[in-house]
Amino acid sequence: MTAKAACSDFLHFFRSWISNPLRVAAIAPSGDSLARIMTSEIAALDGPIIELGPGTGVFTRALLARGIDEADLTLIEYGPEFITALHARFPAARILQMDAAHLAQADIFEGEPVGAVVSGLPLLSMSPRKIASILAGVFTYMRPGGAVYQFTYGPRCPVPRPILDRLGLKAVRIGGTVRNLPPASVYRISRRKPLELTRDRLRYRDDDIEVAAFSGETGG
Numbered sequence: 001m002t003a004k005a006a007c008s009d010f011l012h013f014f015r016s017w018i019s020n021p022l023r024v025a026a027i028a029p030s031g032d033s034l035a036r037i038m039t040s041e042i043a044a045l046d047g048p049i050i051e052l053g054p055g056t057g058v059f060t061r062a063l064l065a066r067g068i069d070e071a072d073l074t075l076i077e078y079g080p081e082f083i084t085a086l087h088a089r090f091p092a093a094r095i096l097q098m099d100a101a102h103l104a105q106a107d108i109f110e111g112e113p114v115g116a117v118v119s120g121l122p123l124l125s126m127s128p129r130k131i132a133s134i135l136a137g138v139f140t141y142m143r144p145g146g147a148v149y150q151f152t153y154g155p156r157c158p159v160p161r162p163i164l165d166r167l168g169l170k171a172v173r174i175g176g177t178v179r180n181l182p183p184a185s186v187y188r189i190s191r192r193k194p195l196e197l198t199r200d201r202l203r204y205r206d207d208d209i210e211v212a213a214f215s216g217e218t219g220g
Protein backbone atom coordinates (compact mmCIF):
# COMPACT_ATOMS: atom_id res chain seq x y z
CA MET A 1 0.00 0.00 0.00
CA THR A 2 1.37 3.45 -0.88
CA ALA A 3 1.91 6.15 1.76
CA LYS A 4 -0.81 8.22 0.09
CA ALA A 5 -3.33 5.33 0.28
CA ALA A 6 -2.38 4.66 3.91
CA CYS A 7 -2.93 8.34 4.74
CA SER A 8 -6.30 8.33 3.00
CA ASP A 9 -7.32 5.18 4.93
CA PHE A 10 -6.25 6.79 8.18
CA LEU A 11 -8.42 9.87 7.49
CA HIS A 12 -11.36 7.69 6.45
CA PHE A 13 -11.03 5.64 9.62
CA PHE A 14 -10.50 8.65 11.87
CA ARG A 15 -13.64 10.36 10.52
CA SER A 16 -15.61 7.14 11.15
CA TRP A 17 -14.32 7.02 14.71
CA ILE A 18 -15.35 10.67 15.28
CA SER A 19 -18.89 9.95 14.09
CA ASN A 20 -19.24 6.59 15.85
CA PRO A 21 -16.54 6.03 18.50
CA LEU A 22 -18.20 3.01 20.15
CA ARG A 23 -18.70 1.08 16.93
CA VAL A 24 -15.33 1.88 15.36
CA ALA A 25 -13.45 1.88 18.69
CA ALA A 26 -10.01 2.72 17.24
CA ILE A 27 -8.62 5.95 15.85
CA ALA A 28 -6.59 4.25 13.13
CA PRO A 29 -6.71 1.03 11.12
CA SER A 30 -4.67 -1.89 12.49
CA GLY A 31 -1.04 -2.11 11.43
CA ASP A 32 0.60 -4.73 9.21
CA SER A 33 2.30 -6.40 12.16
CA LEU A 34 -1.05 -7.11 13.87
CA ALA A 35 -2.57 -8.19 10.53
CA ARG A 36 0.21 -10.76 10.08
CA ILE A 37 -0.42 -12.30 13.51
CA MET A 38 -4.21 -12.29 13.01
CA THR A 39 -3.87 -14.29 9.79
CA SER A 40 -0.76 -16.36 10.58
CA GLU A 41 -2.62 -19.64 11.21
CA ILE A 42 -4.96 -19.37 8.22
CA ALA A 43 -4.17 -21.18 4.96
CA ALA A 44 -5.68 -21.22 1.48
CA LEU A 45 -7.04 -24.75 2.05
CA ASP A 46 -9.18 -23.60 4.98
CA GLY A 47 -11.99 -22.84 2.53
CA PRO A 48 -14.55 -20.13 3.18
CA ILE A 49 -13.35 -17.46 5.62
CA ILE A 50 -15.50 -14.87 7.41
CA GLU A 51 -14.08 -11.51 8.40
CA LEU A 52 -16.03 -9.51 10.98
CA GLY A 53 -15.59 -5.72 11.03
CA PRO A 54 -13.08 -5.35 8.17
CA GLY A 55 -13.16 -1.54 8.24
CA THR A 56 -10.75 -0.40 5.53
CA GLY A 57 -9.56 -3.99 4.88
CA VAL A 58 -6.18 -4.34 6.62
CA PHE A 59 -6.81 -7.96 7.63
CA THR A 60 -8.50 -8.67 4.29
CA ARG A 61 -5.30 -7.70 2.46
CA ALA A 62 -3.25 -9.87 4.81
CA LEU A 63 -5.53 -12.84 4.06
CA LEU A 64 -5.06 -12.33 0.32
CA ALA A 65 -1.28 -12.08 0.86
CA ARG A 66 -1.45 -15.54 2.46
CA GLY A 67 -2.96 -16.96 -0.71
CA ILE A 68 -6.61 -16.99 0.33
CA ASP A 69 -8.86 -16.77 -2.72
CA GLU A 70 -10.78 -13.47 -2.63
CA ALA A 71 -13.93 -15.35 -3.66
CA ASP A 72 -13.63 -17.40 -0.44
CA LEU A 73 -14.05 -14.28 1.70
CA THR A 74 -17.27 -13.08 3.29
CA LEU A 75 -16.85 -9.64 4.88
CA ILE A 76 -19.40 -8.61 7.52
CA GLU A 77 -19.28 -4.87 8.12
CA TYR A 78 -21.92 -2.85 9.96
CA GLY A 79 -20.56 0.59 9.10
CA PRO A 80 -22.07 1.93 5.86
CA GLU A 81 -19.14 4.33 5.44
CA PHE A 82 -16.76 1.40 4.76
CA ILE A 83 -18.91 -0.56 2.31
CA THR A 84 -18.20 1.31 -0.96
CA ALA A 85 -14.43 1.16 -0.47
CA LEU A 86 -14.60 -2.55 0.43
CA HIS A 87 -16.51 -3.32 -2.79
CA ALA A 88 -13.97 -1.33 -4.82
CA ARG A 89 -10.97 -3.03 -3.19
CA PHE A 90 -12.25 -6.59 -2.99
CA PRO A 91 -14.67 -6.98 -5.92
CA ALA A 92 -14.68 -10.79 -5.79
CA ALA A 93 -15.42 -11.01 -2.05
CA ARG A 94 -18.94 -11.28 -0.67
CA ILE A 95 -19.63 -8.14 1.37
CA LEU A 96 -22.62 -8.00 3.69
CA GLN A 97 -23.59 -4.84 5.51
CA MET A 98 -25.07 -6.21 8.71
CA ASP A 99 -24.65 -6.51 12.46
CA ALA A 100 -22.44 -9.53 13.20
CA ALA A 101 -24.75 -10.36 16.12
CA HIS A 102 -27.43 -11.42 13.60
CA LEU A 103 -25.28 -13.92 11.71
CA ALA A 104 -26.98 -17.06 12.98
CA GLN A 105 -30.41 -15.90 11.83
CA ALA A 106 -29.07 -14.73 8.47
CA ASP A 107 -28.30 -18.22 7.10
CA ILE A 108 -25.36 -16.94 5.07
CA PHE A 109 -23.67 -20.31 4.43
CA GLU A 110 -25.38 -23.35 3.02
CA GLY A 111 -22.45 -25.25 1.53
CA GLU A 112 -18.91 -25.89 2.73
CA PRO A 113 -18.39 -25.00 6.41
CA VAL A 114 -16.27 -22.01 7.33
CA GLY A 115 -12.59 -22.68 8.09
CA ALA A 116 -11.76 -19.56 10.12
CA VAL A 117 -13.14 -16.24 11.28
CA VAL A 118 -10.98 -13.12 11.56
CA SER A 119 -12.56 -10.58 13.86
CA GLY A 120 -11.71 -6.91 14.14
CA LEU A 121 -14.86 -6.29 16.18
CA PRO A 122 -14.56 -4.02 19.23
CA LEU A 123 -15.72 -6.64 21.75
CA LEU A 124 -14.62 -4.51 24.71
CA SER A 125 -17.32 -1.97 23.88
CA MET A 126 -20.06 -4.62 23.44
CA SER A 127 -22.41 -6.13 26.00
CA PRO A 128 -21.82 -9.75 27.09
CA ARG A 129 -25.11 -10.65 25.43
CA LYS A 130 -23.97 -9.27 22.09
CA ILE A 131 -20.57 -10.99 22.32
CA ALA A 132 -22.33 -14.28 23.05
CA SER A 133 -24.65 -13.87 20.05
CA ILE A 134 -21.73 -13.14 17.75
CA LEU A 135 -19.68 -16.13 18.87
CA ALA A 136 -22.61 -18.52 18.95
CA GLY A 137 -23.53 -17.34 15.46
CA VAL A 138 -20.13 -17.81 13.86
CA PHE A 139 -19.61 -21.24 15.43
CA THR A 140 -22.83 -22.51 13.85
CA TYR A 141 -21.06 -22.11 10.49
CA MET A 142 -17.60 -23.33 11.57
CA ARG A 143 -16.10 -26.65 10.55
CA PRO A 144 -14.58 -28.89 13.27
CA GLY A 145 -11.13 -27.51 14.12
CA GLY A 146 -11.97 -24.03 12.83
CA ALA A 147 -11.24 -20.97 14.98
CA VAL A 148 -12.02 -17.31 15.52
CA TYR A 149 -9.02 -14.97 15.60
CA GLN A 150 -9.76 -11.91 17.72
CA PHE A 151 -7.49 -9.05 18.69
CA THR A 152 -7.73 -6.85 21.74
CA TYR A 153 -6.02 -3.79 23.19
CA GLY A 154 -6.79 -5.10 26.67
CA PRO A 155 -4.67 -7.27 29.00
CA ARG A 156 -6.82 -10.40 28.61
CA CYS A 157 -9.14 -12.14 26.19
CA PRO A 158 -12.09 -9.81 25.48
CA VAL A 159 -14.57 -12.71 25.64
CA PRO A 160 -15.74 -13.14 29.25
CA ARG A 161 -15.04 -16.58 30.72
CA PRO A 162 -18.72 -17.43 31.38
CA ILE A 163 -19.45 -16.97 27.67
CA LEU A 164 -16.59 -19.30 26.70
CA ASP A 165 -17.86 -21.85 29.23
CA ARG A 166 -21.45 -21.60 28.08
CA LEU A 167 -20.48 -22.10 24.44
CA GLY A 168 -17.89 -24.84 25.10
CA LEU A 169 -15.04 -22.68 23.80
CA LYS A 170 -11.46 -21.99 24.84
CA ALA A 171 -9.24 -18.97 24.19
CA VAL A 172 -5.48 -19.07 23.73
CA ARG A 173 -3.26 -16.01 23.25
CA ILE A 174 -1.22 -16.68 20.09
CA GLY A 175 0.81 -13.48 19.96
CA GLY A 176 0.96 -9.76 20.33
CA THR A 177 2.69 -6.71 18.95
CA VAL A 178 3.79 -3.33 20.24
CA ARG A 179 4.08 -2.15 16.64
CA ASN A 180 0.42 -1.20 16.58
CA LEU A 181 -1.50 1.83 17.77
CA PRO A 182 -2.25 0.86 20.52
CA PRO A 183 -0.29 -2.38 21.16
CA ALA A 184 -2.51 -5.44 20.75
CA SER A 185 -2.77 -9.16 21.50
CA VAL A 186 -4.38 -11.88 19.39
CA TYR A 187 -6.47 -14.78 20.72
CA ARG A 188 -7.49 -17.99 19.01
CA ILE A 189 -10.97 -19.04 20.14
CA SER A 190 -11.93 -22.60 19.33
CA ARG A 191 -14.13 -25.43 20.50
CA ARG A 192 -12.92 -27.40 23.50
CA LYS A 193 -14.14 -30.57 21.84
CA PRO A 194 -16.21 -31.24 18.74
CA LEU A 195 -19.75 -30.15 19.35
CA GLU A 196 -22.70 -28.93 17.44
CA LEU A 197 -23.92 -25.48 18.32
CA THR A 198 -27.58 -25.40 17.60
CA ARG A 199 -29.83 -22.42 17.31
CA ASP A 200 -31.21 -23.30 20.78
CA ARG A 201 -27.86 -22.35 22.30
CA LEU A 202 -28.23 -18.82 20.97
CA ARG A 203 -30.87 -17.79 23.50
CA TYR A 204 -29.28 -15.71 26.21
CA ARG A 205 -30.62 -13.63 28.99
CA ASP A 206 -28.40 -10.85 30.31
CA ASP A 207 -28.43 -12.38 33.77
CA ASP A 208 -27.07 -15.68 32.38
CA ILE A 209 -23.69 -14.13 31.94
CA GLU A 210 -21.35 -12.71 34.53
CA VAL A 211 -18.31 -10.89 33.33
CA ALA A 212 -15.19 -12.42 34.85
CA ALA A 213 -11.54 -11.59 34.40
CA PHE A 214 -9.08 -14.19 33.17
CA SER A 215 -5.89 -14.34 31.22
CA GLY A 216 -3.62 -16.65 29.24
CA GLU A 217 -4.97 -20.01 28.13
CA THR A 218 -8.51 -20.34 29.29
CA GLY A 219 -11.41 -22.66 29.19
CA GLY A 220 -9.33 -25.57 27.96
Ligand SMILES: C[S@@+](CC[C@H](N)C(=O)[O-])C[C@H]1O[C@@H](n2cnc3c(N)ncnc32)[C@H](O)[C@@H]1O
Pocket residue numbers: 023024025026028029030052053054055056057058059076077078079082098099100101119120121122
Ligand atom coordinates in the same frame (compact mmCIF):
# COMPACT_ATOMS: atom_id res chain seq x y z
C1 LIG B 1 -11.63 -1.55 15.60
S1 LIG B 1 -12.37 -1.40 13.99
C2 LIG B 1 -11.36 -2.62 13.14
C3 LIG B 1 -11.29 -2.41 11.65
C4 LIG B 1 -10.25 -3.28 10.94
N1 LIG B 1 -10.51 -4.69 11.12
C5 LIG B 1 -8.86 -2.96 11.43
O1 LIG B 1 -8.34 -3.76 12.23
O2 LIG B 1 -8.32 -1.92 11.05
C6 LIG B 1 -13.95 -2.20 14.23
C7 LIG B 1 -14.73 -2.48 12.97
O3 LIG B 1 -15.86 -3.29 13.30
C8 LIG B 1 -17.04 -2.74 12.70
N2 LIG B 1 -18.17 -3.16 13.56
C9 LIG B 1 -18.46 -2.73 14.82
N3 LIG B 1 -19.54 -3.35 15.30
C10 LIG B 1 -19.94 -4.23 14.35
C11 LIG B 1 -20.98 -5.19 14.28
N4 LIG B 1 -21.85 -5.37 15.29
N5 LIG B 1 -21.10 -5.94 13.14
C12 LIG B 1 -20.23 -5.77 12.11
N6 LIG B 1 -19.22 -4.86 12.12
C13 LIG B 1 -19.07 -4.11 13.23
C14 LIG B 1 -16.76 -1.25 12.69
O4 LIG B 1 -17.61 -0.55 11.79
C15 LIG B 1 -15.28 -1.23 12.29
O5 LIG B 1 -15.14 -1.37 10.90
